[in-house]
Amino acid sequence: MTTAEHEEGRLVLSWLPVVVMAVVTVVDLTAGPGVGFLPLVSLGPAFAGLIGSWRRTASYGVAALLLCVALGTYDGLFDTRRGYTAMASVAGVTLAGVIAAGMRGRREAELASVRSIAEVAQRVLLRPVPRTAGPLQVAVSYTSAVAEARIGGDLYEVVASPYGVRVIVGDVQGKGLAAVETAALVLGAFREAAHDEPDLVALAARLERSAAREANGEKFVTAVLAEVRAEERTAVLLNCGHPAPMLVHSDGAVDFPRPPDYALPLGLGVHGGEPPRSFRVDFAPGDQLLLYTDGVTEARDADGTFFPLNERAGLLKNPEAEAALEALREDVVRHSSGPLHDDAAMLLLRYR
Structure with a gap:
């Protein structure tokens, strides 16, 4: 209602x-x-x-x-x-x-x-992100699937570190207070490690150890990490079993950069698997990088059709990053024709 x-x-x-x-x-x-x-x-x-x-x-x-x-x-x-x-x-x-x-x-x-x-x-767990960070304009959106809820199992953060602007967007397995607790643990570890670790691989390993201690191999967190440095026109990405971000170039071309190999979600390192590897993508002035959780792409309409994110990239043309992201969020809600079945978090990085 x-x-x-x-x-x-x-x-x-x-x-x-x-x-x-x-x-x-x-x-x-x-x-x-x-x-x-x-x-x-x-x-x-x-x-x-x-x-x-x-x-x-x-x-x-x-x-x-x-x-x-x-x-x-x-x-x-x-x-x-x-x-x-x-x-x-x-x-x-x-x-x-x-x-x-x-x-x-x-x-x-x-x-x-x-x-x-x-x-x-909510303010402690999901703090307001800075509207600008280094060369980036930042906007964030969070829509909870639970009525009246303000926080859930999705997480995001932006940290201006000595190694560049570092970002995380993740999705905790499960729902309820247990998911919120795990999200708080991962965010706390990220906020500290983002200032200390020299690269994203070491940062991901730090998050893995924190999540593994809490999850004990039973819970996990899918996440994508990004790092943007002012002197470079590239973005470094590291994907731990999370949906690939959407990269919108200044000419309107849309790309979903996928890693050479997906790393296991955070918290599942005890089961072995390949160690995480970072990779670079072109990210120049005028480009936009949208990190999101699967609540966005898995939103379904009355016919069961998933939300076509790649076809909605044009909604991000608004000069104001917050207005552009809000337009996309409203389109996701309209597409679902009712309450979302999963939390939906989106974080937009716009290279000014």
Whole structure:
């Protein structure tokens, strides 16, 4: 549900108690006391308790009681037990609504507190990347597959190190808090090692050791590392079982540079396999390098067709990197025709 639809729903619910009590009043005055509509006045405070505070619910309850007394007197119901029964019904529903509204208010306050803590956790785990780093203009996008979630198993970071601008985009196996914990471990190791290790192979080995200690051969992280130096018109890439990045040249040509050999995902080094090898690609002024997770390319439409990333490279023509990446993100969401089935992270490097 979109924000506009949510607000529209709340507006309807806020007016529903007034409408219900007005309808009951009209029907009671029209049909007379024989129909027995008077107890339905209690629907007013009942609906008020769905979204309003306990004070708002209590005020509607008082209004319903006064309306019940007025209609009951008009209909002559207080000569029998029917009038008192209707008042008892309204009072009981109002009391239940006030209690429910109070409990809901406390839960909403607790949820707001949890969300504020989650936002702090997001800033610690996925810190805002610099808009510029060396010769690069940087933009990032993260769309979680979990409703209301701000963080998940995808990770990214940009570090301006003594060896150039270093970047990582990765995807942790699994979901939930365990994936977030693993992502935090890998990001922490990357932020430290990016300043110390002289090349991407040594950096990847450092990340492998950190991930292996945590994963114990059972969990893994696919990742792609990139390094761009100001004095060179090339980018160094190292791919650990991750989707190949998309390289968009200044003339509009699109390429997906693949490594000579894929390295095992981080955390699976205990199973052997070839050691990671870095490779170079041309990366000159005007070029763009998009690193992403498989939540982007595996987004499917209603017919089950995967998102055609290579055909959407034209969306990155916007002069502003953030606007260009947002246009691509919106296109991914439109293509999926609903919530994404996996987290989708994108990081755009634009050589200025």
